Amino acid sequence: MADLNKDVIVTADLSGLSIKDKLAKIGVYGKLMTDKPTIVTGIIPTGAAVTTKVGLVEAKMLKHKALEEDLVALTLEINNDIKELSDIIVKEWVPQVQKACAGDIILINELGFGVKNTKVLLTSATKGRVTNSNPIISDVDTTNHLKHGISVINSKTRRIAKPLDALQTNIYGQIGGVIPTDVSKMVTFGIIVRGSYIHEFADEDFGKPVYYIAAYISKKTRKPVAVSPVFSAFVG
Numbered sequence: 001m002a003d004l005n006k007d008v009i010v011t012a013d014l015s016g017l018s019i020k021d022k023l024a025k026i027g028v029y030g031k032l033m034t035d036k037p038t039i040v041t042g043i044i045p046t047g048a049a050v051t052t053k054v055g056l057v058e059a060k061m062l063k064h065k066a067l068e069e070d071l072v073a074l075t076l077e078i079n080n081d082i083k084e085l086s087d088i089i090v091k092e093w094v095p096q097v098q099k100a101c102a103g104d105i106i107l108i109n110e111l112g113f114g115v116k117n118t119k120v121l122l123t124s125a126t127k128g129r130v131t132n133s134n135p136i137i138s139d140v141d142t143t144n145h146l147k148h149g150i151s152v153i154n155s156k157t158r159r160i161a162k163p164l165d166a167l168q169t170n171i172y173g174q175i176g177g178v179i180p181t182d183v184s185k186m187v188t189f190g191i192i193v194r195g196s197y198i199h200e201f202a203d204e205d206f207g208k209p210v211y212y213i214a215a216y217i218s219k220k221t222r223k224p225v226a227v228s229p230v231f232s233a234f235v236g
Helices: 019-035 047-101 105-110
Strands: 135-141 147-154 166-175 187-191 196-200 209-218 224-227 231-234
Touching: 019 047, 047 105, 047 135, 047 231, 135 209, 135 231, 147 166, 147 209, 166 196, 166 224, 187 196
Parallel strands: none
Antiparallel strands: 135 147, 147 196, 166 187, 166 209, 209 224, 209 231
């Protein structure tokens, strides 16, 4: 047996690599350990066992990528559906309500619509909707390592300004788990300022899915009254 050279320290050199590159390098280790069995005899677990495990993880990553693509496509579809519905209300219904109600503010309010340049109380039809609009997460920038840049617009104006009757716009998040449906079970990440918010993640969050919901906060109740569709992205 050769004398141990204590000045030579073995390293795995896996730190700082992306998940894909780290898995690829582990796969190389497994193959080399199998191809060169006489260097480290009887190693546990075996090179073959590691190679098999790498193959299983690669399959999971392919499934992960497919799910991510499905979620992105679904989010875009939801946003387009909301835009279509908003256009129906604004471009089709508003003119018809205008004509049918003939300037009767009470009738207009009973249907939940507002009147320009007139301050009226929210009716039961508009409570919880912040004047018939809601926030939409238009984009989540994932290009920066361990950082997401969330952009929010209004469903009605398509601009970043929050409604006048909203105190602020909160961004709620959930790392991993099933797709959330209720902001009360999510973590308040922060407040949208000038249409955007940047959230930073810990190293252990790398590669995990994150679900976002934006919500307008009522000036009166200080509670969420109108929420966005769920937007998902992965921590890179």
